[in-house]
Amino acid sequence: MAFELPAAGHYFGAEHEAFRAAVRAFVAREIAPFVAEWDEAGAFPVELYRKAAAVGLLGVGYPEDLGGTPADLFMTLVAAEEIARAGSGGVQAGLGSLHIALPPIVAEGSAELRKRVVPPVLAGERIAALAITEPGGGSDVAALRCQARRDGADFVIDGEKTFITSGVRADVVTLAVRTEPENRGPGGISLVVVEGRPKGLQRTNLAKTGWWASDTAHLRFEGVRVPQANLVGEAGAGFKAIMRNFNHERLMMAAMACSYAEACTAEALAWARERRTFGAALVERQVIRHKIVEMTQRFEAARAMVYDLAWRTQHRVGDADALVARCCMAKVVATQALQFCADAAVQILGGMGFMRGTRSERLYREVKVMMIGGGSEEIMKDLAARKLGL
Numbered sequence: 001m002a003f004e005l006p007a008a009g010h011y012f013g014a015e016h017e018a019f020r021a022a023v024r025a026f027v028a029r030e031i032a033p034f035v036a037e038w039d040e041a042g043a044f045p046v047e048l049y050r051k052a053a054a055v056g057l058l059g060v061g062y063p064e065d066l067g068g069t070p071a072d073l074f075m076t077l078v079a080a081e082e083i084a085r086a087g088s089g090g091v092q093a094g095l096g097s098l099h100i101a102l103p104p105i106v107a108e109g110s111a112e113l114r115k116r117v118v119p120p121v122l123a124g125e126r127i128a129a130l131a132i133t134e135p136g137g138g139s140d141v142a143a144l145r146c147q148a149r150r151d152g153a154d155f156v157i158d159g160e161k162t163f164i165t166s167g168v169r170a171d172v173v174t175l176a177v178r179t180e181p182e183n184r185g186p187g188g189i190s191l192v193v194v195e196g197r198p199k200g201l202q203r204t205n206l207a208k209t210g211w212w213a214s215d216t217a218h219l220r221f222e223g224v225r226v227p228q229a230n231l232v233g234e235a236g237a238g239f240k241a242i243m244r245n246f247n248h249e250r251l252m253m254a255a256m257a258c259s260y261a262e263a264c265t266a267e268a269l270a271w272a273r274e275r276r277t278f279g280a281a282l283v284e285r286q287v288i289r290h291k292i293v294e295m296t297q298r299f300e301a302a303r304a305m306v307y308d309l310a311w312r313t314q315h316r317v318g319d320a321d322a323l324v325a326r327c328c329m330a331k332v333v334a335t336q337a338l339q340f341c342a343d344a345a346v347q348i349l350g351g352m353g354f355m356r357g358t359r360s361e362r363l364y365r366e367v368k369v370m371m372i373g374g375g376s377e378e379i380m381k382d383l384a385a386r387k388l389g390l
């Protein structure tokens with residue numbers, strides 16, 4: 001990108017930059033040229049998981065004994081930012097669903113469960129998904145109804161999940177269920193791992209506005225048997241695990257939103273330099289230059305929040321409540337920056353911005369899922385207000 005601003009040296013060292021260069025080359029070779037084609041096809045090839053694993057992209061930040069490469073938070077940010085440069089949230093969501101599915105297993109799962117489930121996913125041999133949202137609602141996680149009843153050595157699962165990223169292709173589903181039916185609140189919720197293609201599990205692909213390259217599934221469980229040994233951590237401790245997981249997901253979504261905003265700004269700038277109207281390049285018009293500066297201001301300001309939050313998280317600065325509040329606010333600010341930049345980029349591209357295949361057109365269609373998924377704007381503000389003690 002022509003007007004690239006150097007990454008902040010105090011957050012990223014030589015190791016991060018070497019990794020950034022490797023991931024950038026991988027994304028430029030294996031992802032960016034194909035995103036429009038994969039969007040139209042409604043899927044990206046499953047081989048991409050193996051290819052990404054081979055360059056160490058999938059395992060970054062995971063323990064070595066599970067096939068990962070231990071790394072700090074900024075290394076995982078580098079991976080997310082560089083994949084985002086390809087300008088396809090669909091590819092990134094599909095490739096990255098393991099990062100919301102595996103962390104609870106790594107953190108809370110038994111040694112046996114971790115060893116069996118995690119390494120094949122990090123090697124790109126299996127696909128993982130996280131299933132929390134239900135047709136009855138996603139924001140109010142504590143009200144979820146999907147039930148896991150104990151029967152001998154198994155759980156028997158009945159219920160529905162919806163909007164599940166990679167849900168159709170997943171070989172491993174980290175599933176939020178109610179294991180304590182008498183407890184209708186958060187204390188009745190557990191996480192359980194569903195493997196393979198069990199009898200009684202029906203999967204339906206959903207059509208959607210954006211993220212076409214990722215599958216988004218409705219899952220129906222009817223008497224699905226899962227060994228009780230697949231319980232992740234303690235029974236009834238699922239809600240806390242889900243909430244911990246959300247913080248990381250939200251931080252990553254905020255980082256991705258900044259990079260998508262940057263990607264459409266770069267496309268708009270390239271277009272504005274090329275396109276001539278009334279005898280001059282668009283970029284020579286002050287109104288267009290100001291628009292591009294304002295786009296840059298928005299994603300740079302959001303990114304400063306994201307990096308500051310990552311640094312505070314890594315160095316455990318401030319109490320947990322303050323970190324959660326900052327995380328919520330960063331997601332809101334970053335996704336609003338994306339909304340502004342995608343809208344402005346499409347406008348600068350004119351009719352071309354409305355044509356399928358440009359990065360700006362694709363990202364424009366993806367704005368709302370970034371503002372709704374992983375915790376909607378209203379829920380983020382509500383949670384921030386509570387954590388700030390307002």
Ligand SMILES: Cc1cc2nc3c(=O)[nH]c(=O)nc-3n(C[C@H](O)[C@H](O)[C@H](O)COP(=O)(O)OP(=O)(O)OC[C@H]3O[C@@H](n4cnc5c(N)ncnc54)[C@H](O)[C@@H]3O)c2cc1C
Nearest residue numbers: 130131132133137138139163164165372373374375376378
């Ligand atoms: C493409 C896509 C992929 C997804 N992937 C996954 C996945 O992999 N796994 C998964 O579990 N989920 C996934 N989701 C679900 C996503 O996390 C939920 O859509 C989100 O949490 C919101 O839940 P909901 O859609 O049920 O909306 P609802 O909870 O029904 O909310 C509807 C609207 O009301 C607002 N609202 C709700 N409560 C309040 C309140 N108290 N005050 C004010 N406003 C309120 C919300 O902000 C929202 O705008 C995905 C969603 C999409 C669209």
